[in-house]
Amino acid sequence: MTPAKDTGFPRADAEHDFLRARRRQVLSRLANWLRREPDDVNIMLPFDEVVEALGYQGERRIGLRVIRLDSIVGSVDRGHDFDRRFRPTSGRVRERWERLALAARRGEALPPIEVYRVGELHFIIDGHHRVSVALAMGLSTVDAYVTEVRTKLTPSGIRYRGDLIVKDYRRLFLDRVPLTGQARASIVLSDPWHYAMLGEHVEAWGFRLMQDEGTFLDRATVASRWYADEYQPVVEMLRQADLVGDRTEAEAYMWVAGERYRLIRTHRWDDDVIEALRSHRR
Structure with missing residues (x-):
């Protein structure tokens, strides 16, 4: 993703960042509709359904890690506030989103998020807004507290909910x-x-x-x-x-x-x- 432009006015830039992310989400939905892609192509993978399908075996906390943002494919909840690429799906999250974006624009580091790891995939427990902002800023990695979940089957081949x-x-x-x-x-x-x-x-x-x-x-x-x-x-x-x-x-x-x-x-x-x-x- 192209890094967000910096005009020198952090608050205005944060507002534009949110509007740009929303516009991209709407255009993505339109493109999916025009291509007649499946309804679930732009929806986050639900963690509970993934683990149930793969067969839960156990879990362990492995602590703070740096993970790739493109490895985050789903969520424990908040499946309706953001799409698969963590673009906001409505204006409901705007206030908090822009507050985090403003802090990032001023040089503050985003706090670590918390995720489950299944194979090489990650599912957010806490930190949806931070991931959305990080992606909008053009970042490729994020700090995360990781809990590794073991399953009977590997998640390879899972792209969509179907x-x-x-x-x-x-x-x-x-x-x-x-x-x-x-x-x-x-x-x-x-x-x-x-x-x-x-x-x-x-x-x-x-x-x-x-x-x-x-x-x-x-x-x-x-x-x-x-x-x-x-x-x-x-x-x-x-x-x-x-x-x-x-x-x-x-x-x-x-x-x-x-x-x-x-x-x-x-x-x-x-x-x-x-x-x-x-x-x-x-």
Whole structure:
């Protein structure tokens, strides 16, 4: 962001800073509307919803740190006073905002804010006005008291509020199918409902396996066996048959597993199945 201009009149500059930030927020909303972008593209990520989707595990205070302003993506509250880039959404915050901007214009340092850290993302507990002013001043970092929150899933891939649905379903899937390591990372689906469908598919596969072997297997064992004995061989066949296409491998597996059963009513994999699927795709 371009640094705010200094005319030598701090109070007037602070007033202009606020008006400029408001104007940018309004223009951003208009641009989003013209581009028909999702409604949540300019809304702060709500901390509680993010942590719920990722699965809360614990937290610890790590003290005062310098953090990048562009790593602050959400808030514990005050989700309506500022947009995703901490531009004021109304004149309601103007008095306090301009008071902080005036102090900054006079050379006073902004007090540290307080944030939660989830992965590499930060969520404001206290300091929304200070972040807004810092961004308007063209700063890139801010002092913050940080509390680190540990979650089952990483927040990678979360850009908008709608992305939380996918994370939530993925977390539930991994609770049902506790894959680890590379196996865990390789299962990627873009449709959140497909995680639920795949979870049921793996559980059904595990039930058939236990019937065949006449013994009980826990979820971790079923997940490991399914990935090694079912998923990987099938994906390899799909690659060789050029049936993955522009989907992820997990999406290709989901598609072909459903088509396999619909076409020939079987749970087995062989060359005849692959040929039937290839012919059906044509």
